[in-house]
Amino acid sequence: MKIAILGTRGIPNYYGGFEQFAEFFSVYLAEKGHDVYCYNSHNHKYQEKTFHGVNLIHKHDPEYKFGTFGQFIYDFNCIMDSRKRNFDIILQLGYTSNSVWFFLMPKKSINIINMDGLEWKRSKYSKPVQQFLKLAEWLAAKSGDYLVSDSLGIKKFLLEKYKKESTYIAYGAYPFNSPNEDILKEYQVEKENFNMIMARFEPENNLDMVLEGVALNSEDKTPILVVGNHNTKYGEYLKNKFKPHENIRFMGGIYNLQHLNNLRYYSKLYFHGHSVGGTNPSLLEAMASQALIAAHNNDFNKGVLKENAFYFSNPTEVKNLLNNSKKSNNLPFIKNNYEAIVNEFNWTKINGDYLQLFEQCMERYKAGKSK
Structure with missing residues (x-):
């Protein structure tokens, strides 16, 4: 053809x-x-x-x-x-x-x-x-x-x-199975002692909702890495709003796939806030990186993750997930998502x-x- x-x-x-x-x-x-x-x-x-x-x-x-x-x-x-x-x-x-x-x-x-x-x-x-x-x-x-x-x-x-x-x-997405813990030193984080969200800085990706949940959890100082180009009007708004919270780290864009895969792999919770569109590439990459995923509660995300993730619809639910979710207690979620990448995606x-x-x-x- x-x-x-x-x-x-x-x-x-x-x-x-x-x-x-x-x-x-x-x-x-x-x-x-x-x-x-x-x-x-x-x-x-x-x-x-x-x-x-x-x-x-x-x-x-x-x-x-x-x-x-x-x-x-x-x-x-x-x-x-x-x-x-x-x-x-x-x-x-x-x-x-x-x-x-x-x-x-x-x-x-x-x-x-x-x-x-x-x-x-x-x-x-x-x-x-x-x-x-x-x-x-x-x-x-x-x-x-x-x-x-x-x-x-x-x-x-x-x-x-x-x-x-x-x-x-x-x-x-390509399955990720070559972790390298040394990469974490570059980002000043430790294995399963940081959370992560990665998205374009647009309202429908619900960065604000997730970071509100982090802010509600004021006694917990676990870092959350916010990955994406924040040099935008909305990015400036979020940086100003959450300036008092030192554990909210705006990282800018990270384009080294090996680094991203390792950050996702070693994170405690990976938040996916997208609420518009089809199958989002960054969600599949998080599944392929064996992250424990907390996703915005909508049909697009559920169509991909099914029952193998936590879901949130407001900052309070984000706060509860941060307090009550442990990676080692939810290994079937991670295994099922990884197998979905291998077999379906x-x-x-x-x-x-x-x-x-x-x-x-x-x-x-x-x-x-x-x-």
Whole structure:
């Protein structure tokens, strides 16, 4: 098959979850003998024309100049280029800006869209932007030949809201099983004597709720590492609010995966506050790192963790978890989550599930043409 991947800033990954998936999946497809193309921003750090057998197409991306609006131009440039290349399948990752160009998609290519999370629910967006994102979601749901959901919650939503079936294929993570306690010295913490939360500094990730719970527990001085870029307006708000609490440590972004895996592995409790979107990569990485997880109580998190985590909905519940949860008493949670990564959320299975979907779509397409 001749396959294109649109909707990311490109590979190799220097940005986020979709880019990471695009890198793993495109290389997998190339190794299987398919003719694979991935669209990259013109100013991507990697400027070669191929990456491990994947063809790279660099198109002009003015996001650096125009901000979010530049994404629309980049997606337009990618879609217009795709019209010349006679792809069998085009996989679009997300829908926020490319959906407005649905009418320009090549008619002879099968259009498969990963529907991402419920982007319009994110409070960082203004009301007009949220309304646009609702429209973009509707356009993507209606125009895609096939839809992919990376969580059962999104699959259910698409069926109820748009009466559209989608194929559930989760996100992935690599199992972590090479702990190194020496790394903890760099962060001035001790084994199972610190807690952790990692997220983008956005209200729907409930950092505030978790840190409120820590603050309520004023007599307990156990450190909590808050990992993520805090040089934002919301980050400044949280740093000022919790300044009196010395055990709340704002670490900034940590991008060394080996360090992150070890911090998660040796933490006492790992808090996951995300409440919007599909399967979150950092949650799977926490499961893969054998962390004991306390997650915000919502369908997205429960769809992944099931009964193998603690859940919280307010600061008081966070405080109670901090006081009453011990890692050694909850080893089945950790074991079950790790096995879920090995058996269900591993990249080999996920890549295979996507390829199987592509093959089924091609068979239906050929059957339709032969009639």
